[in-house]
Amino acid sequence: MTKQIELSGVNKYYGAFHALKNIELSIEKGTFVALVGPSGCGKSTLLRSLAGLETISSGDLKIAGELMNNVPPRKRDIAMVFQSYALYPHMTVEQNLTYSLRIRGVPKAEAKKAAEEVAATTGLSQLLGRYPRELSGGQRQRVAMSRAIIRHPKAFLFDEPLSNLDAALRVHMRKEIRALHDRLGATSVYVTHDQIEAMTMADHVVVMKDGVIEQQGAPLELYDRPANKFVAGFIGSPAMNFVPATVGEDGRSLAVDVGEKQTILLDRQLEPGRAVIAGLRPEHLHFVEPGQGVFRLPVGVVETTGSATYITTSTAAEVTIVEISRRAVKTGDIIDVSVRPADVHIFDEKTGLRI
Amino acid sequence: MKRLLSSVRDGRGFDIVLVAFPLGFLFLMAGLPLLYNVLMSFQEVDMFSLGTFLRPFVGFKNYTDLFAQPETWPILGNTAIFVIGSIAGQFLIGFGLALFFWVNFPGASWLRGLFLVSWVMPGLVVGAIWNWILSGDFGVLNFILKESGIISGNIFWRSDPNYSLYAVIMANVWLGTAFNMILLSVGLASIPGDLYEAAELDGANAWQRFWTITLPMMRSTIGAIIALGLIFTLQQFDLFAAITSGGPNNSSNVTQYWAWDLSFRQYDFAKGATISVIMIVFVMFAAIVYVRSTRHEVRG
Numbered sequence: 001m002t003k004q005i006e007l008s009g010v011n012k013y014y015g016a017f018h019a020l021k022n023i024e025l026s027i028e029k030g031t032f033v034a035l036v037g038p039s040g041c042g043k044s045t046l047l048r049s050l051a052g053l054e055t056i057s058s059g060d061l062k063i064a065g066e067l068m069n070n071v072p073p074r075k076r077d078i079a080m081v082f083q084s085y086a087l088y089p090h091m092t093v094e095q096n097l098t099y100s101l102r103i104r105g106v107p108k109a110e111a112k113k114a115a116e117e118v119a120a121t122t123g124l125s126q127l128l129g130r131y132p133r134e135l136s137g138g139q140r141q142r143v144a145m146s147r148a149i150i151r152h153p154k155a156f157l158f159d160e161p162l163s164n165l166d167a168a169l170r171v172h173m174r175k176e177i178r179a180l181h182d183r184l185g186a187t188s189v190y191v192t193h194d195q196i197e198a199m200t201m202a203d204h205v206v207v208m209k210d211g212v213i214e215q216q217g218a219p220l221e222l223y224d225r226p227a228n229k230f231v232a233g234f235i236g237s238p239a240m241n242f243v244p245a246t247v248g249e250d251g252r253s254l255a256v257d258v259g260e261k262q263t264i265l266l267d268r269q270l271e272p273g274r275a276v277i278a279g280l281r282p283e284h285l286h287f288v289e290p291g292q293g294v295f296r297l298p299v300g301v302v303e304t305t306g307s308a309t310y311i312t313t314s315t316a317a318e319v320t321i322v323e324i325s326r327r328a329v330k331t332g333d334i335i336d337v338s339v340r341p342a343d344v345h346i347f348d349e350k351t352g353l354r355i
Numbered sequence: 356m357k358r359l360l361s362s363v364r365d366g367r368g369f370d371i372v373l374v375a376f377p378l379g380f381l382f383l384m385a386g387l388p389l390l391y392n393v394l395m396s397f398q399e400v401d402m403f404s405l406g407t408f409l410r411p412f413v414g415f416k417n418y419t420d421l422f423a424q425p426e427t428w429p430i431l432g433n434t435a436i437f438v439i440g441s442i443a444g445q446f447l448i449g450f451g452l453a454l455f456f457w458v459n460f461p462g463a464s465w466l467r468g469l470f471l472v473s474w475v476m477p478g479l480v481v482g483a484i485w486n487w488i489l490s491g492d493f494g495v496l497n498f499i500l501k502e503s504g505i506i507s508g509n510i511f512w513r514s515d516p517n518y519s520l521y522a523v524i525m526a527n528v529w530l531g532t533a534f535n536m537i538l539l540s541v542g543l544a545s546i547p548g549d550l551y552e553a554a555e556l557d558g559a560n561a562w563q564r565f566w567t568i569t570l571p572m573m574r575s576t577i578g579a580i581i582a583l584g585l586i587f588t589l590q591q592f593d594l595f596a597a598i599t600s601g602g603p604n605n606s607s608n609v610t611q612y613w614a615w616d617l618s619f620r621q622y623d624f625a626k627g628a629t630i631s632v633i634m635i636v637f638v639m640f641a642a643i644v645y646v647r648s649t650r651h652e653v654r655g
Contacts, residue, residue: 100557
């Protein structure tokens with residue numbers, strides 16, 4: 001596997017503001033990488049730095065093995081799909097697609113042929129003569145992607161490309177982008193604030209916060225073994241429950257502070273008496289017969305979606321439970337819930353790091 | 356009666372009143388004088404028939420007489436040079452400044468606003484300033500040109516028939532540049548920044564971005580500013596009155612100044628009206644270009 005994009009020790013300052021902090025990231029050829037994090041975490045800055053629209057303050061940025069720190073965007077051979085699509089409004093779809101070819105002096109007939117080929121794969125053949133203002137949101141999105149594809153660039157960059165589409169179209173385009181990536185054997189970097197987009201589309205997810213990479217890895221790795229409380233809370237929906245807890249005398253049980261203190265067993269040995277935070281995913285909490293569970297919890301709010309029922313408890317530290325059995329539950333009921341010891345995530349109370 | 360009253364207060368009657376009022380105003384204050392001007396160009400007007408409304412009809416006699424005069428074609432030529440020279444100067448310098456301030460260095464918008472000073476000044480004041488600058492014996496323009504070695508002797512800008520028209524063009528370019536710059540700045544500001552980023556990633560250098568993004572996106576603004584420029588330069592009167600009075604020997608005379616001169620100094624109202632009618636044709640053309648170019652605005 002060759003490294004298509006390599007970042008080492010990359011920092012970016014805007015005046016005194018430290019936007020990217022010591023970024024280490026290497027992307028192999030053909031992988032789909034998602035940069036995900038809350039607004040202002042630096043994911044867009046990182047993407048724009050890859051494109052060359054921002055210059056990095058220090059560190060090394062390599063694309064296909066070449067140092068690109070001070071190379072202008074037009075010489076980086078990278079294509080980007082913008083959140084606003086940034087289609088040229090005064091050009092038809094065909095002219096939009098062939099713009100980069102015409103700039104490079106590709107003969108007209110050849111450019112036209114390339115546009116027709118790409119349009120055929122993205123379903124734009126009938127729309128080549130239209131102007132962007134005459135297209136729907138989904139069609140514009142396709143034009144923006146086709147404009148990137150036609151160049152056969154070294155990498156594709158996506159800056160929240162689906163955020164202007166409605167929910168149904170978003171789910172559809174998610175699959176389409178991923179399928180396109182696989183067909184082209186492309187290297188893609190995809191910025192999103194939506195962890196579901198990141199989890200479903202990417203081979204490699206990079207979670208960022210405040211300019212720092214909190215954790216990176218395969219989607220399930222992040223889900224199963226979040227490195228810290230932030231990643232644990234960010235990945236997975238509904239979000240993980242965090243409850244204060246204390247390790248028991250024997251070091252193999254956890255006194256959890258929900259409502260009345262309740263005890264859950266652990267699958268590992270910890271220092272007795274240590275104050276920690278227990279992370280419990282809503283989908284890992286299951287209903288059991290009365291007396292069989294580790295928790296007895298009063299029901300606060302019940303939300304039904306049809307496929308699953310979301311139950312929020314009325315305890316001080318609220319706990320959310322996702323239940324797929326259709327057992328009738330109503331506000332005020334007391335339910336018995338259990339969790340497998342392997343499904344209990346434990347984080348340090350102060351640092352938030354995984355224990 | 357009651358129904359009519361309620362219709363005027365809230366209904367079709369109200370709409371009609373709203374339309375009728377400005378239409379009536381326009382007809383009375385602009386339409387009638389314009390039509391009367393056209394009518395007058397087909398009449399024989401002298402000092403004794405000035406007070407009457409219907410005067411002897413002479414057909415196209417005023418027009419044929421006008422074009423038989425030896426100074427007519429040179430003055431029309433001067434007008435063309437004045438319009439083209441002024442618009443070209445105002446547009447090119449204005450566009451250059453707009454692009455310069457577009458870089459958005461600290462204080463750019465503040466300085467850009469300051470440029471409007473030249474535009475808000477009355478034409479007669481601008482004329483007076485340029486009279487000093489252009490002065491043959493002690494003018495600063497001659498001083499600069501001489502010191503930089505471009506000319507060896509003084510040029511008498513206002514009284515030399517070879518230069519008098521260009522003296523007024525210079526003053527008019529100075530007067531109109533700021534307005535061009537402001538309108539073009541607005542046009543530039545309305546181009547989304549991500550288009551340039553997309554074009555940059557598509558491989559376009561600065562020059563290519565200017566030709567393929569900036570200029571096409573500015574098409575309607577440019578059409579509007581040139582049409583407005585044609586209208587404004589054909590209206591420019593004060594500078595001629597202040598700087599050359601159309602002289603010497605009509606060398607800097609243009610139609611708008613000549614029309615006034617014929618009507619109100621030589622009392623040949625028919626000829627004055629005739630020139631005005633010819634100008635109306637050009638201004639109407641510019642107005643149509645202006646309306647069309649602002650209607651066809653490109654929106655993403």
